[in-house]
Amino acid sequence: MAIQSKNPATLEIIQTYEEISDNELEIKLKKAQEAYLKWKNTSFEERAKLFLKLADYLKTNKSEMAKLATMEMGKTLSAGESEIEKSALTCEYYAENSVNFLNSEKVTTNASESYIRYDSFGVLLAVMPWNFPFWQVYRFAAPALMAGNTAILKHASNVPACAEMIEKSFTDCGFPEGVFQNIFLGSTRVEKVIRDPRIVAVALTGSEKAGASVASIAGSEIKKCVLELGGSDPFIVFADADIDLSAEIALASRMSANAGQACNGAKRFIVHNDVFESFSKKLIELFSKIIVGDPSKINTTMGPLATEQIMLDVKKQTEKSIDMGAKILYKGNIPEMKGHFYPPIILSNVKKGMPVYDEEVFGPVVPIITFSNDEEALEIANDTIYGLGATIMTSDIDKAKVFAKKINAGNIFINAQVKSDPRVPFGGIKRSGYGRELGNYGIKEFVNIKTVWVK
Numbered sequence: 001m002a003i004q005s006k007n008p009a010t011l012e013i014i015q016t017y018e019e020i021s022d023n024e025l026e027i028k029l030k031k032a033q034e035a036y037l038k039w040k041n042t043s044f045e046e047r048a049k050l051f052l053k054l055a056d057y058l059k060t061n062k063s064e065m066a067k068l069a070t071m072e073m074g075k076t077l078s079a080g081e082s083e084i085e086k087s088a089l090t091c092e093y094y095a096e097n098s099v100n101f102l103n104s105e106k107v108t109t110n111a112s113e114s115y116i117r118y119d120s121f122g123v124l125l126a127v128m129p130w131n132f133p134f135w136q137v138y139r140f141a142a143p144a145l146m147a148g149n150t151a152i153l154k155h156a157s158n159v160p161a162c163a164e165m166i167e168k169s170f171t172d173c174g175f176p177e178g179v180f181q182n183i184f185l186g187s188t189r190v191e192k193v194i195r196d197p198r199i200v201a202v203a204l205t206g207s208e209k210a211g212a213s214v215a216s217i218a219g220s221e222i223k224k225c226v227l228e229l230g231g232s233d234p235f236i237v238f239a240d241a242d243i244d245l246s247a248e249i250a251l252a253s254r255m256s257a258n259a260g261q262a263c264n265g266a267k268r269f270i271v272h273n274d275v276f277e278s279f280s281k282k283l284i285e286l287f288s289k290i291i292v293g294d295p296s297k298i299n300t301t302m303g304p305l306a307t308e309q310i311m312l313d314v315k316k317q318t319e320k321s322i323d324m325g326a327k328i329l330y331k332g333n334i335p336e337m338k339g340h341f342y343p344p345i346i347l348s349n350v351k352k353g354m355p356v357y358d359e360e361v362f363g364p365v366v367p368i369i370t371f372s373n374d375e376e377a378l379e380i381a382n383d384t385i386y387g388l389g390a391t392i393m394t395s396d397i398d399k400a401k402v403f404a405k406k407i408n409a410g411n412i413f414i415n416a417q418v419k420s421d422p423r424v425p426f427g428g429i430k431r432s433g434y435g436r437e438l439g440n441y442g443i444k445e446f447v448n449i450k451t452v453w454v455k
């Protein structure tokens with residue numbers, strides 16, 4: 001796949017980038033390793049100072065950076081700016097908290113002294129997706145680098161300008177050479193990098209297919225990996241839920257500022273029969289206000305899908321589900337532009353076996369499935385190969401907490417949209433991946449948890 005900046009709203013090719021040569025790759029790996037040997041010995045204070053500078057840099061440059069995301073993957077400018085603000089917060093969070101997270105811990109044993117150290121790992125490879133082209137990278141990099149590791153980024157091939165900008169942000173803030181480097185690399189050459197002895201572990205955020213491939217290569221080299229993969233999050237609306245609020249959160253959760261292209265977006269709406277009418281009515285009202293168009297225009301609320309392939313996949317999944325009996329409750333309009341636009345659609349009468357029930361749909365489609373009792377709701381919620389997140393809308397918080405225990409997913413949000421937050425761990429189970437990012441747990445994924453025992 002060519003490494004190309006192509007505007008998904010206009011189909012204009014902005015720039016094509018050369019893939020890194022084997023010689024250049026060798027130079028970058030060598031630099032990353034040399035930088036690691038020095039960086040691991042720097043203090044938390046020194047690293048924190050640089051991350052606080054980076055946080056300021058992100059805040060100062062947020063509009064310029066947001067424009068790159070809009071241009072390359074089609075999110076609205078305001079969505080891009082929020083993404084950069086959240087990245088800045090995460091840099092600050094790890095600058096302030098890493099020293100406490102990674103402090104040595106005393107353990108009482110029959111030794112005269114025993115404790116656990118958290119030491120750095122080495123050079124990490126980050127394979128990242130395009131849908132949150134800044135946030136995904138900084139949320140990996142802030143804890144990984146604060147822990148004393150260095151990193152090489154292989155970003156998605158459709159966001160090279162964002163990747164270049166991320167590397168520049170580290171350089172401009174004075175991070176030592178080699179601590180964070182971007183490489184323009186097609187996915188077929190990722191294997192070579194994983195197998196390089198200087199790479200000690202891999203973080204991948206992306207599809208199941210990419211995750212399975214990277215994990216099997218890393219596994220054959222006995223190298224750790226953290227996988228943040230897809231999801232088909234349930235969004236349960238109980239009969240006692242606040243319906244207006246449920247519809248508002250459903251809209252935000254499905255569109256997730258990204259035309260439905262978010263791993264943690266709600267993707268199956270499981271609604272009690274008694275409130276199906278009122279919930280769908282309110283949701284249609286909200287959906288009819290969505291303005292699909294050029295994401296660089298200020299009044300646009302939904303841009304195009306990022307690539308033609310995604311648009312074709314969403315279209316196929318939706319049309320097949322309609323052929324199988326799903327009913328269109330609402331279908332929005334798309335602009336007369338060349339880009340990869342797909343209308344927001346709400347479907348009812350959705351059943352198991354339809355692609356919109358069984359698969360991850362990466363676009364603005366809302367499948368509604370109805371239920372009549374709690375057991376049925378739980379069964380539908382867990383009837384997925386994924387396990388990333390779930391939202392429960394109800395006024396009965398005790399019941400919601402019982403559901404939180406019984407739903408098989410990594411992140412359960414009650415009366416709220418599933419969101420990542422630097423203060424709490426984020427990640428999935430089943431085919432949504434393994435390992436955690438963010439919070440205290442995220443920073444411990446890429447450290448050597450070392451036992452020291454003094455007789």
Ligand code: NAP
Pocket residue numbers: 001127128129130131132136154155156157158185186187188190191205206207208209210211213214227228229230231262263264360362388428432
């Ligand atoms: P993708 O096609 O898997 O790409 C993700 C990254 O993996 C890109 O850098 C891609 O490079 C690389 N890649 C693809 N195939 C690979 C292979 N066989 N070996 C090594 N690297 C490979 O996924 P995407 O379409 O960009 O992102 C959408 C998916 O990511 C969705 O399933 C979404 O749910 C998931 N996601 C999950 C999270 C989370 O936190 N759980 C967050 C965001 C997205 P190229 O671009 O060069 O192919």
